[in-house]
Amino acid sequence: MLMEHTIASRDEYEAAREELLRREKEHTRLGDELAEQRRRLPWVPVEKEYRFDTDEGTRTLGELFDGRSQLLVYHFMFGPNYEAGCPVNSSMVDGFDGLLPHLHARDATMLLVSRAPLAKLQAYKQRMGWQIPWVSAANTDFNFDFGASSTEEQLRRLPSPRHCRRSRVRTRPPAASMSSSTSRRRR
Amino acid sequence: MSAFARADGTVHQTYTTTWRGLEFIMGYYPILDRAPNGRDEGDGWQAWIRRHDEYA
Numbered sequence: 001m002l003m004e005h006t007i008a009s010r011d012e013y014e015a016a017r018e019e020l021l022r023r024e025k026e027h028t029r030l031g032d033e034l035a036e037q038r039r040r041l042p043w044v045p046v047e048k049e050y051r052f053d054t055d056e057g058t059r060t061l062g063e064l065f066d067g068r069s070q071l072l073v074y075h076f077m078f079g080p081n082y083e084a085g086c087p088v089n090s091s092m093v094d095g096f097d098g099l100l101p102h103l104h105a106r107d108a109t110m111l112l113v114s115r116a117p118l119a120k121l122q123a124y125k126q127r128m129g130w131q132i133p134w135v136s137a138a139n140t141d142f143n144f145d146f147g148a149s150s151t152e153e154q155l156r157r158l159p160s161p162r163h164c165r166r167s168r169v170r171t172r173p174p175a176a177s178m179s180s181s182t183s184r185r186r187r
Numbered sequence: 188m189s190a191f192a193r194a195d196g197t198v199h200q201t202y203t204t205t206w207r208g209l210e211f212i213m214g215y216y217p218i219l220d221r222a223p224n225g226r227d228e229g230d231g232w233q234a235w236i237r238r239h240d241e242y243a
Binding site: 038041043044045046061062065069070071072073074075084087088090091092095096127128146 | 188189190191192193194196197198199200201202203209212213214215233236237238239240241
């Protein structure tokens with residue numbers, strides 16, 4: 001819904017825009033500083049050996065780099081019992097799936113990891129029309145160790161992610177008439 | 188999301204972020220933030236989002 005707004009002359013707009021621009025530039029420079037601080041974080045060795053199910057067979061974490069020196073892993077919410085991937089996670093992958101060649105050009109590999117079996121991931125990836133590699137952590141502790149999955153004990157203490165709860169029961173796109181606002185309401 | 192570096196056969200974890208820390212890959216947000224209505228979500232963060240083949 002549109003907010004109520006002050007209606008002003010072009011000159012008044014320009015003055016207000018100038019003030020906003022000053023703060024936008026502050027924000028940009030602060031972003032640069034945060035990026036630098038992020039890159040200066042200490043590194044933690046990964047000593048455990050993880051084995052992932054991939055389109056090319058079983059691969060270790062080191063092999064997932066695919067010959068590059070940097071690996072970005074998106075923990076996609078697609079649990080073993082889900083019938084489809086999380087809608088919100090899916091909206092995110094829509095945004096970066098087309099960026100992979102550019103990331104590769106900067107020596108960075110990016111992929112998705114989920115706990116669902118590989119066959120489910122492959123089918124959903126085809127439905128979504130994505131290119132990004134997607135590996136299954138079904139047979140490894142990777143997602144638990146990196147905080148992306150919760151054990152049943154942890155789940156008892158945490159609210160389950162509301163966005164993805166409906167993913168577990170839906171098996172195919174709903175008919176328009178089924179998309180009631182009730183089922184979508186934040187719980 | 189987690190980031191890793193590999194050098195001399197050793198893998199290191201270098202960064203991890205979650206929740207709103209992931210907004211940098213929610214590309215619709217910075218775009219909507221420049222539209223007149225903004226994100227227009229009320230207090231229902233992301234409750235409007237569907238899979239791209241499920242919008243009515």
